[in-house]
Amino acid sequence: MRLFLIIVILFFIIAFIIIPLIFLIFGIQSSPLVKPGKKLDFDDVARVKQLIKDNDPRKLQPGDIKNVIVTERDLNLVLDYALSQAPGEKSFFAQADLRQDLAEFHFSYTLPKNPFGSYLNISTILFPTTGQITIRQLKIGSLKIPGWLVDPTAKLGHHFLMRFDQYRNLIEAFYGIQSIRVFDGSVSIAYQWQPDVMKKLQAHGRDFLLPADEKERIMAYNKQLVHIAKQYHGKQISLTRFFQPLFQLAEQRTMKMGNAESENRALILTLAAYIVGANIGKFIGDDKSIPRSQFGRARLTLVERTDLAKHFLVSAAITVSGGTGLANLAGIFKEMDDSRGGSGFSFADLAADRAGVRFAEIAIASSNQAKFVQQQMGTIVMESDIMPNIDHLPEGVQELEFKQKYQDLDSATYRRIEEEIERRIDLCRIYTIER
Numbered sequence: 001m002r003l004f005l006i007i008v009i010l011f012f013i014i015a016f017i018i019i020p021l022i023f024l025i026f027g028i029q030s031s032p033l034v035k036p037g038k039k040l041d042f043d044d045v046a047r048v049k050q051l052i053k054d055n056d057p058r059k060l061q062p063g064d065i066k067n068v069i070v071t072e073r074d075l076n077l078v079l080d081y082a083l084s085q086a087p088g089e090k091s092f093f094a095q096a097d098l099r100q101d102l103a104e105f106h107f108s109y110t111l112p113k114n115p116f117g118s119y120l121n122i123s124t125i126l127f128p129t130t131g132q133i134t135i136r137q138l139k140i141g142s143l144k145i146p147g148w149l150v151d152p153t154a155k156l157g158h159h160f161l162m163r164f165d166q167y168r169n170l171i172e173a174f175y176g177i178q179s180i181r182v183f184d185g186s187v188s189i190a191y192q193w194q195p196d197v198m199k200k201l202q203a204h205g206r207d208f209l210l211p212a213d214e215k216e217r218i219m220a221y222n223k224q225l226v227h228i229a230k231q232y233h234g235k236q237i238s239l240t241r242f243f244q245p246l247f248q249l250a251e252q253r254t255m256k257m258g259n260a261e262s263e264n265r266a267l268i269l270t271l272a273a274y275i276v277g278a279n280i281g282k283f284i285g286d287d288k289s290i291p292r293s294q295f296g297r298a299r300l301t302l303v304e305r306t307d308l309a310k311h312f313l314v315s316a317a318i319t320v321s322g323g324t325g326l327a328n329l330a331g332i333f334k335e336m337d338d339s340r341g342g343s344g345f346s347f348a349d350l351a352a353d354r355a356g357v358r359f360a361e362i363a364i365a366s367s368n369q370a371k372f373v374q375q376q377m378g379t380i381v382m383e384s385d386i387m388p389n390i391d392h393l394p395e396g397v398q399e400l401e402f403k404q405k406y407q408d409l410d411s412a413t414y415r416r417i418e419e420e421i422e423r424r425i426d427l428c429r430i431y432t433i434e435r
Contacts, residue, residue: 026143028117032108034093048077065178067190072098075187102127102136103182128180217253217266224249225274232298239300239309240380242271247377260370264363265320272317275300275310302387308352312387315356320364344396351388351421358425359386376430388424393417 055068070078079094091110096103102125109120123139125147135154136147178190228245250263257263302308363373380386394417397405405413425431 027120027141028111028114029119029121029141030117032093032110032119033106033121033123034095034108036093044077044080047074051078065190065192067188069186069188072096072185072187098182098185098187100184101182103187128182133180214262214266217263218270220253221246221249221267221270225270229274229298234297236299236301236304236306238383239302239312240383240386242298242300243377243380246271247374247380251371251374251378254371254374260367260374261364264370264373268313268316268320268360268363272313275313302352302383303390307349308387308390311349311352312356312359315353316360316363319357319360344398345402346395346397347393347417347421348390348395351390351393351424354421355387355425355428358431362431373430380430382429385429388421388428393421 051070051074055066075096075098076094079096083092083094093108095106097106098104104123104125107122109122111118111120121139121141123137125136125138127134127136127147134147135150138145138147138150178192179188180190181188224246225242228242232241246267250260250267253263254260299306300309300313302312359373362369364370376385
């Protein structure tokens with residue numbers, strides 16, 4: 001028995017040493033498997049948005065089955081969009097290749113400087129069958145791992161993870177998928193809409209993302225927000241008048257609780273929910289929270305415009321909860337949608353988006369940065385401390401004019417205005433003061 005234990009321990013020690021060595025020797029390569037492509041252009045962003053809109057399952061009745069056909073090009077657009085939301089998106093690239101009955105996915109990650117190589121490349125070949133997806137092959141760099149070895153390992157991992165509620169509820173969401181068929185250049189997915197499963201998943205996801213202490217913070221700022229809003233009921237008021245008392249509360253709570261980043265995150269989320277008219281009780285899963293009808297409604301502004309205050313706060317909220325990539329793309333999404341017959345593409349709105357992103361980044365960057373923001377915002381008077389000058393920034397640009405002037409988001413003309421916006425943001429006091 002003792003000998004057996006010694007052998008097992010030695011096996012794990014050797015595996016612990018050898019497996020990383022295998023990855024270093026075979027997994028890291030000098031060139032990427034997936035080369036960085038151009039940014040999503042105007043039509044790409046519009047296409048992704050249309051795909052999401054066309055296939056929104058909430059339009060279905062419970063039990064309805066919908067068949068969705070996605071082309072290889074559209075699938076890659078969605079992958080690019082998803083990666084643009086992730087932290088470190090500039091370092092991670094993906095590509096899907098769809099062949100008859102097979103789906104092949106390639107991933108490349110740009111590594112920090114090291115003596116072994118510049119890229120980690122991973123490929124996997126998936127074979128969809130009725131009710132499941134089988135891994136036919138996994139390739140890490142030049143190392144090929146056959147499906148007969150990978151698939152059982154993945155299944156063991158699946159059985160282990162099924163012990164956890166969050167994973168089990170996520171898997172339940174996939175039970176609605178009736179079939180997946182892959183053709184040359186496209187994939188067909190048939191799924192059945194199960195709203196009860198999705199509600200359960202949303203509830204568990206909310207509990208996972210918002211633990212009890214986070215809910216308590218949001219309710220504290222909501223209570224203060226209601227008190228402030230009643231003073232300005234029916235009035236148009238600068239966002240700074242709300243920021244001042246809320247960040248004073250954040251500073252007080254930080255002195256007691258000691259977590260400045262979390263306080264700032266909760267404050268921004270609560271204020272963003274207020275400006276879009278969201279029910280904060282629904283957001284945190286507390287039906288006993290103050291109903292919207294009891295709010296004193298005030299119209300928050302930046303540069304005397306309600307739309308700029310909304311852009312600023314929503315972008316800040318997305319940044320603290322989902323990352324800068326998502327916030328930047330969400331701003332562009334909105335402006336592109338407006339250019340198709342709405343109010344038109346507005347670089348002023350985009351400036352508010354980018355300022356909100358920058359503000360959120362420093363508000364949660366570190367404990368010292370977060371405390372600095374609390375101190376500065378607790379006494380803020382000037383909007384120009386956080387919001388850049390918008391004079392002469394083009395607004396109301398319709399789709400045809402946008403394409404004629406700026407071509408896409410990678411054009412030199414568009415980049416010059418983006419750079420001008422960033423230059424103006426750099427002049428805002430709160431982004432330049434030494435910490």
